[in-house]
Amino acid sequence: xxxxxxxxxxxxWDLRILSEIQANGRISKSELANRVHLSASACxxxxxxxxxxxxxxxxxxxxxxxxxxxxxxxxxxxxxDRHHLQDQRHFETAIxxxxxxxxxxxxxxxxxxxxxxxxxxxxxxxxFMDRLLQTGLRIDQYYSLVVTKSVKANSPIPVSALxxx
Amino acid sequence: xxxxxxxxxxxxWDLRILSEIQANGRISKSELANRVHLSASACxxxxxxxxxxxxxxxxxxxxxxxxxxxxxxxxxxxxxDRHHLQDQRHFETAIxxxxxxxxxxxxxxxxxxxxxxxxxxxxxxxxFMDRLLQTGLRIDQYYSLVVTKSVKANSPIPVSALxxx
DNA sequence: CCTGAAATCTATAGGTA
DNA sequence: TACCTATAGATTTCAGG
Numbered sequence: 001x002x003x004x005x006x007x008x009x010x011x012x013w014d015l016r017i018l019s020e021i022q023a024n025g026r027i028s029k030s031e032l033a034n035r036v037h038l039s040a041s042a043c044x045x046x047x048x049x050x051x052x053x054x055x056x057x058x059x060x061x062x063x064x065x066x067x068x069x070x071x072x073x074x075x076x077x078x079x080x081d082r083h084h085l086q087d088q089r090h091f092e093t094a095i096x097x098x099x100x101x102x103x104x105x106x107x108x109x110x111x112x113x114x115x116x117x118x119x120x121x122x123x124x125x126x127x128f129m130d131r132l133l134q135t136g137l138r139i140d141q142y143y144s145l146v147v148t149k150s151v152k153a154n155s156p157i158p159v160s161a162l163x164x165x
Numbered sequence: 166x167x168x169x170x171x172x173x174x175x176x177x178w179d180l181r182i183l184s185e186i187q188a189n190g191r192i193s194k195s196e197l198a199n200r201v202h203l204s205a206s207a208c209x210x211x212x213x214x215x216x217x218x219x220x221x222x223x224x225x226x227x228x229x230x231x232x233x234x235x236x237x238x239x240x241x242x243x244x245x246d247r248h249h250l251q252d253q254r255h256f257e258t259a260i261x262x263x264x265x266x267x268x269x270x271x272x273x274x275x276x277x278x279x280x281x282x283x284x285x286x287x288x289x290x291x292x293f294m295d296r297l298l299q300t301g302l303r304i305d306q307y308y309s310l311v312v313t314k315s316v317k318a319n320s321p322i323p324v325s326a327l328x329x330x
Numbered sequence: 331c332c333t334g335a336a337a338t339c340t341a342t343a344g345g346t347a
Numbered sequence: 348t349a350c351c352t353a354t355a356g357a358t359t360t361c362a363g364g
Contacts, residue, residue: 018228025190025224030358039332044359057227059190063183063322064219071326075272075279092316099323106314107240113316114240120326149271151257151278154319157228158264161236161285195339207350209340 010055013038015159017046018055022156025059065150071118073102073147074125077111081140088112091137100128111143122146175220178203180324182211183220187321190224230315236283238267238312239290242276246305253277256302265293276308287311 010018016036020027027035033043050056065073080087088106095101095115103116119125125144133139175183181201185192192200198208215221230238245252253271260266260280268281284290290309298304 018226021226022228023225025226028358040359041333041361042331045331054229057229057318058188059224059226060188060319060321061183061186061190061224062222063187063327064222071322073270075270092314095317099320100326101317102320102322103318104316105238105240105312106316107310108313109310111310114310115317118322118326145272145274145276145279147270148273149257151269151271152260152266152280153222153268154225155264155267156225157236157267157283161265161283193339204351205340206342206352210349 014046014050014055017043017050019156019159021047021056021059062154065153070120072120072122072125073150074117074119075145075147076115076117076129077143077145078113078115078139079141080112081138083112087138091139094135094137098132116147175327179211179215179220180327182208182215183327184321184324186212186221186224227319230318235285237285237287237290238315239282239284240310240312241280241282241294242308242310243278243280243304244306245277246303248277252303256304259300259302263297281312 013036017032020032020035029044029047030040032047033040036043038046047056065071078091080091091113092104092106095104100117100119101115102118105114106112107114117125117128119128129142129144133142178201182197185197185200194209194212195205197212198205201208203211212221230236243256245256256278257269257271260269265282265284266280267283270279271277272279282290282293284293294307294309298307
């Protein structure tokens with residue numbers, strides 16, 4: 001892996017590491033080294049570099065969507081009332097500190113943002129949105145799409161898509 | 166943690182473990198034990214139980230959405246042409262083996278499914294959808310919402326939502 | 331990039347409440 | 348049953364090539 005003026009060049013070894021660790025985040029470094037055919041130390045070093053370069057943002061456990069059945073997910077489409085840059089920045093910054101918002105994507109077109117929200121119940125969800133509307137985020141409209149089933153969750157990004165053209 | 170006829174009761178220790186590991190999937194077990202105030206062996210045992218009970222589905226690395234800039238994400242709303250149970254099952258099963266589809270949620274209302282799709286380019290994306298339409302999945306309509314920015318990604322589910330009522 | 335040894339972590343066995 | 352401590356074995360880190 002080479003770092004050159006903020007641009008990262010990922011070589012085939014890096015891609016193999018990413019691909020592996022993306023699907024199997026807690027294997028030991030020695031096992032990872034075996035799978036990508038590197039020594040433990042070299043592999044460990046690359047892993048550290050990939051992390052500090054921000055290519056690997058972090059590691060997490062995925063919990064069962066069912067869990068104890070006590071969590072519901074709602075996809076929320078959000079339209080802001082103005083599209084000023086500072087309003088977007090404000091919204092995007094504020095949303096970071098709202099734990100109920102698990103994901104948020106900016107989207108061109110019909111709506112401005114799509115968010116995935118977790119709540120203990122429908123009542124709690126509605127409560128949450130009511131509160132969110134009063135926080136000066138300039139939300140004009142929102143549409144709630146209740147998730148009835150998590151069909152597929154956070155599958156790894158295919159390595160082919162990671163490779164440089 | 167008690168397992169009783171397929172129902173899992175999570176005690177405060179389990180919740181602390183889940184909360185920690187959800188945000189920090191690769192800390193050592195001894196460090197995890199410190200943080201939740203358990204001995205390494207007890208903590209390790211609980212972790213194993215949480216995994217084999219399916220509460221923890223797995224561990225993953227989260228990669229930077231920017232990466233090398235060579236991946237685009239598209240949210241795709243899908244409407245099936247019939248709502249027969251077997252068509253839904255077919256769609257949901259088939260989608261599991263399509264690597265481009267990273268997430269898929271079933272949604273009540275305007276559309277049937279919402280999927281997050283990764284592709285190396287817009288051309289590749291359109292290609293992918295054209296192929297998907299020809300696979301007999303009975304897709305009637307689809308709407309593409311191109312993600313212009315990943316504002317927040319896979320934030321941990323708040324522990325309060327995990328706790329039993 | 332590799333090897334090899336010191337430091338750290340994990341799994342297991344045995345003991346207590 | 349669920350926790351603890353102790354320890355042997357595995358893993359990780361780091362110095363040197």
